[in-house]
Structures are given as C-alpha cells and as structure tokens.
Amino acid sequence: MQQSSPEENNIRGPQFCINDHIDIVVEVLKRLDGPSLGFAACVCRLWCSVARNDSLWEHLCFRHVSSPPPSSVRPVVVALGGYKRLYMVCVRPVLSRLSDSDLVRRVWTRDEVQLSLSLFCVDYYERRLGGGEASASSSLMFLCNPVNV
Numbered sequence: 001m002q003q004s005s006p007e008e009n010n011i012r013g014p015q016f017c018i019n020d021h022i023d024i025v026v027e028v029l030k031r032l033d034g035p036s037l038g039f040a041a042c043v044c045r046l047w048c049s050v051a052r053n054d055s056l057w058e059h060l061c062f063r064h065v066s067s068p069p070p071s072s073v074r075p076v077v078v079a080l081g082g083y084k085r086l087y088m089v090c091v092r093p094v095l096s097r098l099s100d101s102d103l104v105r106r107v108w109t110r111d112e113v114q115l116s117l118s119l120f121c122v123d124y125y126e127r128r129l130g131g132g133e134a135s136a137s138s139s140l141m142f143l144c145n146p147v148n149v
Contacts, residue, residue: 057083065108080124090116
C-alpha cells in the first residue's frame with residue numbers, strides 16, 4: 001500500500017477530531033437525554049470525565065423548567081449528592097412516566113421544581129438515617145408506580 005505524500009494530505013484538508021475540542025463535546029453532551037448521556041460516558045475516558053461534570057447534569061435536570069431555580073439551590077443539591085443524583089432519584093422517574101409528546105410540550109413550574117428538590121432532600125435523609133443505599137426510601141416509592149388521581 002502506498003503512503004500518501006504530505007502534499008496529498010494538505011489537499012484533503014486538516015483532520016478534525018472532536019476530542020481535541022472539549023467545548024464542542026460539552027455542547028453535544030448538553031443536548032442528550034439522561035440515558036444517552038450515560039451511554040456517551042462509555043465512549044472514551046475523555047467523554048466519561050466530561051459526562052461526570054455536574055453542570056451537564058444540572059442542565060439536564062432543569063431543561064424543562066420555565067425559569068431556572070435560584071442560585072441558593074446549587075449548594076444544597078451539591079451537598080446532597082449532586083445533580084446526577086437529583087436526576088436519577090427525582091427527575092428520571094417523573095420523565096419516564098410521561099409520553100414523548102408530553103416531554104416536548106411540558107414546561108415545569110416553579111412549584112414542581114420545588115417539590116422535586118424537596119423529595120430529593122427527603123430521599124437523602126431517609127438513606128442517611130436508614131443506613132445507606134441498602135435501605136429503600138419509602139417516601140419516594142410512589143414515583144416508581146402509576147398513581148390514580
């Protein structure tokens with residue numbers, strides 16, 4: 001097999017590698033849903049480290065919110081395990097119960113965000129007082145089952 005000369009390489013143009021541009025990787029990952037972000041973390045070490053960034057999960061948690069929560073919420077969420085944990089415990093169960101058309105049109109109100117954050121706090125303290133991850137959080141079990149209202 002013949003190797004191409006440097007002149008032929010210049011004609012093709014410079015090679016582009018997305019991993020050389022972390023800002024582009026962050027912007028791509030910001031547009032993913034939760035499960036896709038988890039799969040993207042398996043692509044390579046760089047994507048895994050970027051996907052661990054709490055700001056990506058924060059964006060994912062509040063993507064469907066009409067107005068962003070106050071800045072005082074961030075330290076509380078970080079102290080209780082971070083935005084990835086908030087997504088897994090509170091946001092993902094709610095989103096999984098909505099249909100695709102509801103997800104597109106749905107904008108969460110401030111009260112719904114406050115409720116989600118409150119449930120997140122309840123889950124944290126139940127696990128902490130109940131002995132860790134092994135004990136199930138009884139207060140949040142209703143999120144896993146359909147509810148007749």
